[in-house]
Amino acid sequence: MNEKPVCKVLVLDDSPDHAEALKRICDDNHLVGLKVRKNRLMSVLRSNIDLGAILFADDYGGSAEASAEIALKIHAVRPELPIIIRRQRAATLDDLPESMRRVLCAAYVGSDMALLQQLIDQYIFSLEYPNALVRGIAEITETVLAGQFRNLAVTCDTPTIVRDRIIFSEVFSLIPLESNWCRGYMMLQSEEDPILDLLDEDRPADSSGDFRLVNSLLGEITNLIWGSFRNRFVGAAAASSNSHVQVPLVVNHKHKYISFGTENPQLCFCYTLSDEDAGFSVKLYQRFIFNLSWSPEDFKEIEDIDEMVESGELELF
Amino acid sequence: MAKILVVDDSSTVRDEVAGFLKKHGLDVATAVDGKDGLAKVKADPGLKLVVCDVNMPNMDGLTMVEKVRGELGNAAINVIMLTTESSPAMKERGKAAGIKGWIVKPFKGEAVLETFRKLAG
Numbered sequence: 001m002n003e004k005p006v007c008k009v010l011v012l013d014d015s016p017d018h019a020e021a022l023k024r025i026c027d028d029n030h031l032v033g034l035k036v037r038k039n040r041l042m043s044v045l046r047s048n049i050d051l052g053a054i055l056f057a058d059d060y061g062g063s064a065e066a067s068a069e070i071a072l073k074i075h076a077v078r079p080e081l082p083i084i085i086r087r088q089r090a091a092t093l094d095d096l097p098e099s100m101r102r103v104l105c106a107a108y109v110g111s112d113m114a115l116l117q118q119l120i121d122q123y124i125f126s127l128e129y130p131n132a133l134v135r136g137i138a139e140i141t142e143t144v145l146a147g148q149f150r151n152l153a154v155t156c157d158t159p160t161i162v163r164d165r166i167i168f169s170e171v172f173s174l175i176p177l178e179s180n181w182c183r184g185y186m187m188l189q190s191e192e193d194p195i196l197d198l199l200d201e202d203r204p205a206d207s208s209g210d211f212r213l214v215n216s217l218l219g220e221i222t223n224l225i226w227g228s229f230r231n232r233f234v235g236a237a238a239a240s241s242n243s244h245v246q247v248p249l250v251v252n253h254k255h256k257y258i259s260f261g262t263e264n265p266q267l268c269f270c271y272t273l274s275d276e277d278a279g280f281s282v283k284l285y286q287r288f289i290f291n292l293s294w295s296p297e298d299f300k301e302i303e304d305i306d307e308m309v310e311s312g313e314l315e316l317f
Numbered sequence: 318m319a320k321i322l323v324v325d326d327s328s329t330v331r332d333e334v335a336g337f338l339k340k341h342g343l344d345v346a347t348a349v350d351g352k353d354g355l356a357k358v359k360a361d362p363g364l365k366l367v368v369c370d371v372n373m374p375n376m377d378g379l380t381m382v383e384k385v386r387g388e389l390g391n392a393a394i395n396v397i398m399l400t401t402e403s404s405p406a407m408k409e410r411g412k413a414a415g416i417k418g419w420i421v422k423p424f425k426g427e428a429v430l431e432t433f434r435k436l437a438g
Binding site: 144148223227228231313314315316 | 327328329330372397400401402403404408411412416417418419420421422423424425428429432
């Protein structure tokens with residue numbers, strides 16, 4: 001697994017003059033640039049939920065009016081995604097209509113890619129995640145999943161930075177993370193039926209299993225990852241932060257949308273549990289949302305982790 | 318009469334641990350949190366061993382053990398904590414309450430079966 005998170009961005013810029021520069025800046029910044037045909041734009045926006053931003057050109061629509069209409073549609077479908085626009089003359093939003101200014105986050109010009117670099121840092125990678133944290137989370141989670149699903153292979157995709165607030169699976173868990181370097185949540189999401197199939201292999205295909213089994217299993221996996229996260233990255237001394245600040249979490253069931261009260265990008269991992277012989281696989285999505293506090297400069301792994309009692313072994317007193 | 322009480326708010330863990338112990342011929346009862354566990358310890362003087370989580374709703378596991386020792390005056394029952402927690406401070410609190418051991422989850426039954434048998438005997 002690559003330790004450096006990547007971020008998917010939708011590139012809505014057809015200019016051949018800027019294609020090379022855009023490709024270079026994507027490569028340099030771990031951005032995965034996705035191009036799309038105009039007639040598929042809305043369906044791609046709806047299906048590619050793990051996007052981080054839109055790189056838009058003011059001539060993408062063919063006319064100023066058409067481009068404005070597209071930008072407004074993008075914002076209507078995916079309001080959480082920052083839209084960074086390449087302007088022809090000057091890096092400003094001031095001369096645009098109010099309705100368009102409202103949906104764009106920033107502008108740059110093709111002759112000043114350093115400005116685009118700044119905007120990427122500001123709007124996409126605004127939170128820096130230490131490599132040791134990214135690597136450690138994947139290791140912890142893979143170990144927990146391998147322990148719970150002993151007959152399945154566990155793989156982890158390259159982690160991504162995402163902006164969306166969409167609840168895209170059928171069941172999800174949340175648990176707070178508290179330390180002197182972070183405060184936020186871990187969220188796990190998955191589908192119900194594949195996990196029910198795992199739990200009850202004899203269940204007839206057309207029968208509905210007990211969803212509470214899925215709830216309980218997801219809860220326990222969450223608990224095990226949380227415990228390992230605390231043991232590895234938090235430690236007893238720093239387990240409680242001094243801050244008692246909280247913000248409401250808002251879940252909109254109608255739109256399958258969850259807000260943590262911040263625009264901060266989220267760190268996302270996707271694990272696949274698979275049994276190749278049986279042709280079976282299930283995906284588990286894990287997100288870290290450090291919405292209340294984030295101080296990566298204070299992050300450190302617990303150094304004496306090797307001295308801890310091995311998981312599963314009995315320490316007698 | 319049950320000899321071992323498994324106390325955990327996760328039905329996944331309760332089923333896993335209780336299922337394993339039953340499969341190996343041990344008598345097992347379960348409780349869903351510390352409050353439930355305390356009531357079951359009080360109601361069943363035949364219990365020999367409690368396998369108990371720490372983080373649970375209503376009453377946490379360490380508080381439950383302290384109440385077993387204090388309120389119920391039961392110093393004889395053996396207690397093993399089975400938890401994701403591994404902080405020295407929590408272990409010290411458990412030791413002060415007279416627990417016999419500490420397991421950091423996940424539960425690996427084969428590794429602890431013989432010890433459980435002795436403590437439940």
